[in-house]
Each structure stands twice: as C-alpha cells, then as structure tokens.
Amino acid sequence: MSVPPSSSQAPAPAGPGTRLVIYTVLIGAKEALNNPLSVLPAGAGSDLVLDFVCLTDNPELRSPVWRCVPIDESHLAPEKASRRAKAMPDAYFPDAAYSLYIDNTVTFKRLPQSADLHTRQVDAEGRAFVFRAFKHSRHTHLHQEAGAIAMLGYDDVATVCRQLDAYAQQGPLAEITPLTTGTVLLRSHQAPVVRHFGRLWWESILAYSKRDQLSLDMARRRAGIEIDYFPGITRDNEFLHWQGSLSPERLRASFDARRYAWQHRDDPEAVANPRRHALAHGRGGEPQYQCRTELLEYLCWQHRASLGAQVSPRRGLAGALEGLMRPWRRDGQRVLVVRLTDVPDALGFSAAELDAASHALVQFFGPGSRTDVLDVGFDDLASAGRVFALPQGGAYPVLIALGVPAAKLQAATQKLARLQPRNAGLFVAVLAGSASLDEARAAEALMADVTGSPTRSSLGPAHHDSLADPVPNALVALAWGAPST
Incomplete structure (x- = not known):
C-alpha cells in the first residue's frame, strides 16, 4: 500500500x-x-x-x-x-x-x-x-x-x-x-x-x-x-x-534470456546463466537474441483496433500480421489497405473496426511509406464485371485486405492481384470467417498464375469475443519474391 x-x-x-x-x-x-x-x-x-x-x-x-x-x-x-x-x-x-x-x-x-x-x-x-x-x-x-x-x-x-x-x-x-x-x-x-x-x-x-x-x-x-x-x-x-544504452559491452533491455539459452542449449553455462554467458561473449546486443517486437499490437491498442488482443472483439492477429509485414516495412514502401464494407457475416468488421485497423496499419508502416486506403463494397467484390485498375503511382508490393468473406477469397485475390507487382509482393487477407484448405489453395494457385512467380502461402487462426473457440484459417497470406532492401 x-x-x-x-x-x-x-x-x-x-x-x-x-x-x-x-x-x-x-x-x-x-x-x-x-x-x-x-x-x-x-x-x-x-x-x-x-x-x-x-x-x-x-x-x-x-x-x-x-x-x-x-x-x-x-x-x-x-x-x-x-x-x-x-x-x-x-x-x-x-x-x-x-x-x-x-x-x-x-x-x-x-x-x-x-x-x-x-x-x-x-x-x-x-x-x-x-x-x-x-x-x-x-x-x-x-x-x-x-x-x-x-x-x-x-x-x-x-x-x-x-x-x-x-x-x-x-x-x-x-x-x-x-x-x-x-x-x-x-x-x-x-x-x-x-x-x-x-x-x-x-x-x-x-x-x-x-x-x-x-x-x-x-x-x-x-x-x-x-x-x-x-x-x-x-x-x-x-x-x-x-553514454547511451546500446553499448556492445552491456545487455540490451530487449535481451531474451530464454531465446539465448535455447540457441545455446548445448552449452551448460549458457543454459544456467544466459545473461552472464552473453555478456562474457559480447553477444548482448546481437539481433538474434532480442525479444520479438510488438509494435502493431501496441498500435492496435492505441487506435482501439480489434486486430490485436487488447480491444474487443480481440481478433488476436497483430502478432502474426507483424511477423508477415515486418520484412516489407521500409521507407518509400507502397502499401494498400483494402477495407471490405457491408459484408453480411457475423464475424465481419464493423465500420469502426475497419477505421481503427487501417489507422494502426498506416502508422505501423510509418510516415516514410506511401500507404493508401481503398473501401470496397461487398457488391463490388461479387460483381464479375467490376475490376480495379493499377493506379498511376504504380503497383503496391504490400496489400492488406480486411474483412474478406471466406467464400469470396478467390474473387478478392483475382480482383486485387492486378494491383501488385509481378516480381515480389505480399498479399494478406484478414477474413470475416474461416477459409477451407481448398479455398486457400485456390487463392495461392491464382496468385502464382497472375504473377508468374512461385507463391508461398501462410494460414493462421483468429479469435473473436463472440466465440469460445478460435476461428481457423482466418488469416491467409500469399508472398512471392523477396522484399527489396
């Protein structure tokens, strides 16, 4: 007290x-x-x-x-x-x-x-x-x-x-x-x-x-x-x-002792006292021994965005999203956030959720990037005749689509893929629901066909405060090529 x-x-x-x-x-x-x-x-x-x-x-x-x-x-x-x-x-x-x-x-x-x-x-x-x-x-x-x-x-x-x-x-x-x-x-x-x-x-x-x-x-x-x-x-x-806090002679505040001990698990002294061992070997500031950052999780809290695990309905996606997007985060990067509106799904994003999430994502990529936001209605996604043209500023290497209906994952991939470069890119769909493995495979094959490049897919679960169990395959990420440095 x-x-x-x-x-x-x-x-x-x-x-x-x-x-x-x-x-x-x-x-x-x-x-x-x-x-x-x-x-x-x-x-x-x-x-x-x-x-x-x-x-x-x-x-x-x-x-x-x-x-x-x-x-x-x-x-x-x-x-x-x-x-x-x-x-x-x-x-x-x-x-x-x-x-x-x-x-x-x-x-x-x-x-x-x-x-x-x-x-x-x-x-x-x-x-x-x-x-x-x-x-x-x-x-x-x-x-x-x-x-x-x-x-x-x-x-x-x-x-x-x-x-x-x-x-x-x-x-x-x-x-x-x-x-x-x-x-x-x-x-x-x-x-x-x-x-x-x-x-x-x-x-x-x-x-x-x-x-x-x-x-x-x-x-x-x-x-x-x-x-x-x-x-x-x-x-x-x-x-x-x-003198500052980043001297090579001291452990950084972000030093992850458990991570260090695991990476040196064959050394009994490193396992017994990872901090002392790292300090003795001058490894306290090396990147591979630091805690993983949680910037997007914090930004989601700050902007009251449900993508993180702090603000209801607490979708719990910020950590996975940051891991996917961090390699693409650099000055001058072009990013497009696509917000799917009027989605008739109980797990869809409300207008307030979409607004908060886009603010967090824009701030994550920073003022040095070019991050644009595009609102797309459900009818636009469902219409076979509606297409999106590449803007004059050029393609978007990073595209994050929020609130995509799971059943429309392939349609969203087909319509939005034309906005991304062929040599390297990241396409992330945060779904309003759960995709089947067949739907995810179809999206991967479609992106590989459009870009002409081998495409890697990642799937991840989400959470929702309306449900007791996780929502499987609510995050679908497609990547091809490598981020430019």
Missing part, C-alpha cells in the same frame, strides 16, 4: 560539507561497473562530502570509485529489483538526507556542488524539498514512450497496455506531460513528499512495466510533486555525460 507523507521534517538546507550519496544499482549480469569519474577534468572537486555507493547482489564486486554494498533482492526479478532502490533511496540510505541516483551509463563532466541542492520547491504544507532530473530528450507523452518500448521490444506490450488503461481511468493520458528521464535523480529523499512519490513509483513498477520512465511522471502527479529540471538533456548538458 502507498505510504502517505509523514509528519517528519524535511532536511536542513544544504551547504558546504553536506553529505551527498551518489549511488547506482547493479543487480544481475548485465554490464561491467562503470567509472563515473573517468572523464572528469584534473583537479575537479566539490564542496560536498561525496559518498559513491553501488548497491549490488554481487558480493565479489570491487571498484576504486564505488563503495560496493551487497543487497539481497533475490525475491524479485533483476529488472524489478534494480528499480526498488532507484525509487526509494530512503530505504537504503536512512542516515543521509540527500542522494543522487545515476545510471551505470553516466560519467561526470563536473562533480555535484552544494549549489545543485538549492531549490525553491515546497510541498503542499510549505516544506522545502529537492527533486531534480532531466526532461526526456524526445518524448513528451506516454503514448510516445510506450510506442518506443513496443518498437524496441523492451517489455511485454500487454503489460504496458494494461498499465496505460489503468492510468487512463484516473484522467486523460495527454495531461501527463512533460516526461522525465530516470537516468539522473537528485533528491532530498527523506522529505515526506519525496518518500511518498518513491513508494507510489515503486508500486507502479512492481505492478506493471519494468520500464520505470513509463510510471515516473504518473507517480509524480499523484504525489503532487514538481521537478526542478536540470538545464539541457542527458546527451547535452554541462553536468554529466550519458
């Missing part, structure tokens, strides 16, 4: 000789311990008493800079455990009034001074406190932060969507702005309002995403805290240097 602000007094104003705990947290095999003083100018000093502390689960860790303090958070996953101390320094440094958290990717351009602790911030009861950080360098709203998490594979998208749904029940997500980066946090951590913030933040990290920047500013708002932002951003300021 959240702990409200206590009646304890805020720390006395800081001045020369004040103790400042500078700390980082290193739990689990992820990276080597950084030296934050490695680029500090010769003769640099501070009027504060600086105590460098690394909280770690490795009792053998040693450093010429850090005082390594072992902690036992083995009841938590490493990704969560490292955030607990980040959120609640008062629980780890009860004898200090001020703390400066820094990620293990930070080095100082200058040392902190007592002037950095001066603030005019006061809580609702008029008590002074210190809370300083950097604004996010790119994102101003939670949709941007969540989209980046999904695109980079940094966390499970279902968890992220559940988190934002909970936040949206408390108020408009657009009002949670600006966003704060959690790379550097300077706090008078014994101040009641700061302690309250820390517990709210930790509870959200524990309940939802391990990506703490997704919850930091919601916790700040709920605690009623304002942040005194440092000038600049983490990549450009006079205080410190941030």
Whole structure:
C-alpha cells in the first residue's frame, strides 16, 4: 500500500560539507561497473562530502570509485529489483538526507556542488524539498514512450497496455506531460513528499512495466510533486555525460534470456546463466537474441483496433500480421489497405473496426511509406464485371485486405492481384470467417498464375469475443519474391 507523507521534517538546507550519496544499482549480469569519474577534468572537486555507493547482489564486486554494498533482492526479478532502490533511496540510505541516483551509463563532466541542492520547491504544507532530473530528450507523452518500448521490444506490450488503461481511468493520458528521464535523480529523499512519490513509483513498477520512465511522471502527479529540471538533456548538458544504452559491452533491455539459452542449449553455462554467458561473449546486443517486437499490437491498442488482443472483439492477429509485414516495412514502401464494407457475416468488421485497423496499419508502416486506403463494397467484390485498375503511382508490393468473406477469397485475390507487382509482393487477407484448405489453395494457385512467380502461402487462426473457440484459417497470406532492401 502507498505510504502517505509523514509528519517528519524535511532536511536542513544544504551547504558546504553536506553529505551527498551518489549511488547506482547493479543487480544481475548485465554490464561491467562503470567509472563515473573517468572523464572528469584534473583537479575537479566539490564542496560536498561525496559518498559513491553501488548497491549490488554481487558480493565479489570491487571498484576504486564505488563503495560496493551487497543487497539481497533475490525475491524479485533483476529488472524489478534494480528499480526498488532507484525509487526509494530512503530505504537504503536512512542516515543521509540527500542522494543522487545515476545510471551505470553516466560519467561526470563536473562533480555535484552544494549549489545543485538549492531549490525553491515546497510541498503542499510549505516544506522545502529537492527533486531534480532531466526532461526526456524526445518524448513528451506516454503514448510516445510506450510506442518506443513496443518498437524496441523492451517489455511485454500487454503489460504496458494494461498499465496505460489503468492510468487512463484516473484522467486523460495527454495531461501527463512533460516526461522525465530516470537516468539522473537528485533528491532530498527523506522529505515526506519525496518518500511518498518513491513508494507510489515503486508500486507502479512492481505492478506493471519494468520500464520505470513509463510510471515516473504518473507517480509524480499523484504525489503532487514538481521537478526542478536540470538545464539541457542527458546527451547535452554541462553536468554529466550519458553514454547511451546500446553499448556492445552491456545487455540490451530487449535481451531474451530464454531465446539465448535455447540457441545455446548445448552449452551448460549458457543454459544456467544466459545473461552472464552473453555478456562474457559480447553477444548482448546481437539481433538474434532480442525479444520479438510488438509494435502493431501496441498500435492496435492505441487506435482501439480489434486486430490485436487488447480491444474487443480481440481478433488476436497483430502478432502474426507483424511477423508477415515486418520484412516489407521500409521507407518509400507502397502499401494498400483494402477495407471490405457491408459484408453480411457475423464475424465481419464493423465500420469502426475497419477505421481503427487501417489507422494502426498506416502508422505501423510509418510516415516514410506511401500507404493508401481503398473501401470496397461487398457488391463490388461479387460483381464479375467490376475490376480495379493499377493506379498511376504504380503497383503496391504490400496489400492488406480486411474483412474478406471466406467464400469470396478467390474473387478478392483475382480482383486485387492486378494491383501488385509481378516480381515480389505480399498479399494478406484478414477474413470475416474461416477459409477451407481448398479455398486457400485456390487463392495461392491464382496468385502464382497472375504473377508468374512461385507463391508461398501462410494460414493462421483468429479469435473473436463472440466465440469460445478460435476461428481457423482466418488469416491467409500469399508472398512471392523477396522484399527489396
């Protein structure tokens, strides 16, 4: 449960000789311990008493800079455990009034001074406190932060969507702005309002995403805290240097330990501790060991599209669609989304579903692509005399048809195939119902005949909240040639 602000007094104003705990947290095999003083100018000093502390689960860790303090958070996953101390320094440094958290990717351009602790911030009861950080360098709203998490594979998208749904029940997500980066946090951590913030933040990290920047500013708002932002951003300021999170010497946040262990299943050390093994062999950033991205799943949630598994009737197709479309996702790609309207089928797409799905698909391919949307009525599909001519802009290598009646799969393939190139393309039909294997084979043969190229077919099931069982063969994909790079 959240702990409200206590009646304890805020720390006395800081001045020369004040103790400042500078700390980082290193739990689990992820990276080597950084030296934050490695680029500090010769003769640099501070009027504060600086105590460098690394909280770690490795009792053998040693450093010429850090005082390594072992902690036992083995009841938590490493990704969560490292955030607990980040959120609640008062629980780890009860004898200090001020703390400066820094990620293990930070080095100082200058040392902190007592002037950095001066603030005019006061809580609702008029008590002074210190809370300083950097604004996010790119994102101003939670949709941007969540989209980046999904695109980079940094966390499970279902968890992220559940988190934002909970936040949206408390108020408009657009009002949670600006966003704060959690790379550097300077706090008078014994101040009641700061302690309250820390517990709210930790509870959200524990309940939802391990990506703490997704919850930091919601916790700040709920605690009623304002942040005194440092000038600049983490990549450009006079205080410190941030090395970035994609160093080959560290595991990426998207590292998939289970995938790594499987791919090295003949190596007992890799199976026993895949993180440590990957770090030792410099493999933490290699693409084949990263989590699969779920960008389309997130975009379906954001646009309230039923193609994903978050918004009813939850067709559960986003993962399969992303796997099919990802190789074709590039700048300049021409994409056509065909929406079948007025389909007399209980599993057909409503107008609202079609609109939301097309928005998600357009955003998935990005602003660098040319994505067009074409509405086709059921009668147009059924009419033998109605044909579609190739537009002046040229063929569409990617075509996604939404809501195709299963019985009209061959007719849709025949009419729409003329809009695609002959050498290479992807045709995806999301059906309003289930196709038979004979219907899928007929569509494959027809596409091979039209393009003159060997055609590969894929079939996949869908779900629907009106049904207890999956809908077999509700996704039919035909591909020929290879995507251009």
